[in-house]
Amino acid sequence: MKRYKDLSPPPRTIMTPGPVEVDPRVLRAMSMPILGQFDPAFTDIMNETMEMLRELYMTTNQWAFPVDGTSRSGLEAVMVSLIEPGDKVLVPIYGRFGHLLTEIAERCGAEVETIETEWGTVFDPEVVKQAIVQYQPTIVAMVHGETSTGCMQPLSEIGHFCREHDVLFVVDAVATIGGVPFYTDEWKVDAVMGGTQKCLSVPSGMAPITYNDRVERKILGRKSIERGLRTANDLPLAGMSGHNRIASNYFDLAQLQDYWSPKRLNHHTEATTMLYGLREGLRILLEEGLEARFARHAENGAAIVAGIRGMGLELFGDDSARLPVVTCIQIPAGVDGESVRSMLLHDFGIEIASSFGPLQGKIWRIGSMGYSSSRKNVLHVLGALEAVLIHHGVKLPAGQGVQAALGVYAGQKEVTYQ
Amino acid sequence: MKRYKDLSPPPRTIMTPGPVEVDPRVLRAMSMPILGQFDPAFTDIMNETMEMLRELYMTTNQWAFPVDGTSRSGLEAVMVSLIEPGDKVLVPIYGRFGHLLTEIAERCGAEVETIETEWGTVFDPEVVKQAIVQYQPTIVAMVHGETSTGCMQPLSEIGHFCREHDVLFVVDAVATIGGVPFYTDEWKVDAVMGGTQKCLSVPSGMAPITYNDRVERKILGRKSIERGLRTANDLPLAGMSGHNRIASNYFDLAQLQDYWSPKRLNHHTEATTMLYGLREGLRILLEEGLEARFARHAENGAAIVAGIRGMGLELFGDDSARLPVVTCIQIPAGVDGESVRSMLLHDFGIEIASSFGPLQGKIWRIGSMGYSSSRKNVLHVLGALEAVLIHHGVKLPAGQGVQAALGVYAGQKEVTYQ
Structure with missing residues (x-):
């Protein structure tokens, strides 16, 4: 049998746009013994992580929790839970990750309209506002910080305009969260998707998101209870087999929020060690301020x-x-x-x-x-x-x-x- | 500001069907400094993990790698990549996780046929074979070990029958892999989905899968290259906008296998620390034998x-x-x-x-x-x-x-x- 050596990663100074070096305090937290997913000691950790995420996102939203997957899992969870086939989605693109949002929206069955600006620039908010008036989308999805081009899009004006026109504004803040201010509530952003392996300095593998009650209302309209968990008390629900049912089980935010709520309705098994890491990363962040x-x-x-x-x-x-x-x-x-x-x-x-x-x-x-x-x-x-x-x-x-x-x-x- | 305490999980003897206790060697590996995703020291770790997964699955399959998510992410990745809307999928159900396979297949747009047997029993292979003849499915999906009922389904006879009838046989081995023999090639299983937090004793958060060239052929027929990564050399591909395009970006195995191949075509950022843990868990497993x-x-x-x-x-x-x-x-x-x-x-x-x-x-x-x-x-x-x-x-x-x-x-x- 081939012998595999002890893990021994060489020391690196990691100056990429992620993954980046991890604080030794986070690594130490990740070496702690695990807990069962419904152990009260563990659900306390889940609740504390939600509280700290609200501070990070500068929001009063009830929902702020990680999706168990790398950053783009958060993008997909929000989009597949929100977008019903045929929904009109506007994506202003100024780099690779705008294309990713477009691709995910297309796969969710959206009718996607895109506007593009040259890589290395961002949009004049007026241009985005005009496109909203022209295309009348249900959702505007865009990137806050484009790591592919090193550019950052101002969001406040677009967010206010979306709110006035009752459009949902969904933002990829994977690159910026924890390194650059992100005023979720003040900027009127309805859903924000972050990542761990960039400015939070936690290893890749979780995607903390937050969303408000405007988003929740739309998601709950598409809710179903998982087969095999239903009891006699659960009546068949709207959306059980209609075309508006959420197309993914793993990324179904209606089910995920039940798991993160006091109901603790079983969905996946929360990624214990990654959550330990995220909690410690957030604790370090709030200590620094x-x-x-x-x-x-x-x-x-x-x-x-x-x-x-x-x-x-x-x-x-x-x-x-x-x-x-x-x-x-x-x-x-x-x-x-x-x-x-x-x-x-x-x-x-x-x-x-x-x-x-x-x-x-x-x-x-x-x-x-x-x-x-x-x-x-x-x-x-x-x-x-x-x-x-x-x-x-x-x-x-x-x-x-x-x-x-x-x-x-x-x-x-x-x-x-x- | 509320002060959050140092992480200090109480000591537990965890005798559930997962997550279970983690070997301290795995926890130690997970406390190692991280590496960039294209660092040769890291891609070596990726390759070694694939080699060890092939031994675990007792297969000569080229593809054996983890999906970055909890166990059910592996189920969804295989099913959403394989199932085209309208494909006929047969799910024999003998517990909760058969219902989960059904639910995921439905959400993928499959025409699902189910047969059920009482919880606490498994199927006589003859019954499944008759259902295959009756329903003529493209895919049979079933669970190897049902943690909800403590029962295990013999697979060899069903696997051989599927192969003879050119049906794809897809098995959820989340509960069994690493604790009970699973002869992927010998049993003629086309795709197997495992989990980390059960018999592998690695924290939840990765879903190691394997699949053969029969599965790969179907997946490659639905392949597209991600927007924002295409260069002038990439011609538009079949399936780019047709209804047979894979409905998920995150779970698109055609893209994931490019990332795990020598091409290293960027998709997500591999979950570094979870991979350290999986590699160590597999190393311990192969040392034990x-x-x-x-x-x-x-x-x-x-x-x-x-x-x-x-x-x-x-x-x-x-x-x-x-x-x-x-x-x-x-x-x-x-x-x-x-x-x-x-x-x-x-x-x-x-x-x-x-x-x-x-x-x-x-x-x-x-x-x-x-x-x-x-x-x-x-x-x-x-x-x-x-x-x-x-x-x-x-x-x-x-x-x-x-x-x-x-x-x-x-x-x-x-x-x-x-």
């Missing part, structure tokens, strides 16, 4: 921008729309981007990312999220990138990248996050 | 059966169909089953389970799975159950339950597992 955390992410993002410019490289994307937690860099002409990434990984133990689709091979992406968003990491990646570029024959002003970043930390430039 | 592991589960199951009978209680279900890893016990007349479970938990730190639907309040279920399947745990739960029952006024022959179990361990009764 949301304001302090956003300021830290803004400062480290600004230091990377200054450092990249300091070494004479070009950034990709519109300056005014920059996502503070992902910095996109044009790969200089004549340089093999993958060779640079490979040398960073093998010689310096640093991982940065490439990009997708039309940007593949054209940009690098440096993430600065969660536990990875630290002064130490920023200075390390800038110094290493400079060394690797010089090794690849790029002429640049040696030393100036790191100095520019140090300048940001010394307060030579004002950094704000709102 | 499949034969030794099955023998251990059979012996502990037999000791529980002997112990329960020794204290004069009645078992639920057909003796010849007993699932060795879940023992179902009739709650004695006049005893409040929930009061007994509650006292076991609070005074003895032991968790056993109740059941669902028609069996709710009528039976208890004692699991003996994975790391929880130990002599120490079996003797502890039998002794504690006796004490709690006496406390509840049940008249029983004190001491005899534990003695009967000790008799099994002393080899007074021959235990086999095949």
Whole structure:
């Protein structure tokens, strides 16, 4: 028999747009013995996690809980539970993940209308408002922070417009939640889908979501009780076999919220260890404080921008729309981007990312999220990138990248996050 | 701000049909620093996990990988990827999880035919074969081990019959995999869906599956490349917008297998820490050896059966169909089953389970799975159950339950597992 070795992951400085490094406190929480899913000690942990998620999302919503799957499981859970075949969904696209929302909505049977803007820019809210008037969608779905392009879409104006026109506004905040302010209630966002492996710095595998009573009403209209759990008291329910029944059992939010409610109606078996990790990640976040955390992410993002410019490289994307937690860099002409990434990984133990689709091979992406968003990491990646570029024959002003970043930390430039 | 305490789960002896106790080696692996998803050190871990899953499933299938979600995510991934709307699916039901397969197949748009047998029994293979001839399904989906009733369905004869009639045979082995033999290739099972939190003793949150080239052919006929990842070289593909496109992005096995192949085409971000846990759980399993592991589960199951009978209680279900890893016990007349479970938990730190639907309040279920399947745990739960029952006024022959179990361990009764 082949012998498999002890797990022994090499030490890495992970500066991608996720997954990022995990706080050792979270890893320690994940090594605790597990509990049964209906053990009161465990359901307490479920309830505490819901409370903390409400603080993270700055919402009074009753429902705020994780879907058990990676980030896109949260996107799909919200969309498949909301969208009835034939529903009109508008998706404004400004990068890869807008295309993902489109694809998921299509698979849910929606009639999808898209508007697109060039990768590296975001939408003027007026354009989205006009499209809402023109297409009269039931749902508008869009991305808050596009990791594929390093851009962030302002949401408040669109959210208010949707609410006034009784349109449901559904937002993918996977890249931003926990690193950038997200005012769910104030911005009038009806459902928000987050991820764990980015600014929350918890390993991939859970998708915390929140939604309000407008969303809940629509979902409850499509509810059914699972076969094999029904008792004589459960009458057949509306939607049991009609075309408006939710097309997924796993992602049926009507059933998931029963499981997360005091009823505890059995659905899946909650992913114990992942929940331990999420709870600890949220606890760390609330101890640091949301304001302090956003300021830290803004400062480290600004230091990377200054450092990249300091070494004479070009950034990709519109300056005014920059996502503070992902910095996109044009790969200089004549340089093999993958060779640079490979040398960073093998010689310096640093991982940065490439990009997708039309940007593949054209940009690098440096993430600065969660536990990875630290002064130490920023200075390390800038110094290493400079060394690797010089090794690849790029002429640049040696030393100036790191100095520019140090300048940001010394307060030579004002950094704000709102 | 409310202060949330350090995570500190109370110590429990978990004797339910899952989730069960986790080997400390698995918990330790889950506390290791994470890696990026395309880091070669991580893709090696992915490949090793696939190799070990093939040994677990006793198969030469190319595809054997986890879906990132709890056990039922694997059921849904296989079914939504396979079933085209209108496909005829036969589900023989002998407990709750047969109903779940039915419900998932319905939501996938299948025309579902069911046959049912009384809870506590399994099917005579002849009955299933006749139903196949009668209904001419494309797919037969059934459960190997029903935790809801403690029964196990023999599969070999049905598998061979399906293969001869070119029907796809899809099996839910969530409860059995790693505790009871499962001969995927020998039994002619086309797709198998397992879980982590039962006999593998890894926390809930991953669903290892395997499927053969018969399944793959059907799935590839429905393949599409994700929007936002397509490059100029990707031609529009068959099925892009037709009704036969896979209805889920998250569970699209055509995309998942690209991610698990050397192509590494980006889909989700693999759940790093859960994969560390699964790899370690599989490593422990292969070190113990499949034969030794099955023998251990059979012996502990037999000791529980002997112990329960020794204290004069009645078992639920057909003796010849007993699932060795879940023992179902009739709650004695006049005893409040929930009061007994509650006292076991609070005074003895032991968790056993109740059941669902028609069996709710009528039976208890004692699991003996994975790391929880130990002599120490079996003797502890039998002794504690006796004490709690006496406390509840049940008249029983004190001491005899534990003695009967000790008799099994002393080899007074021959235990086999095949």
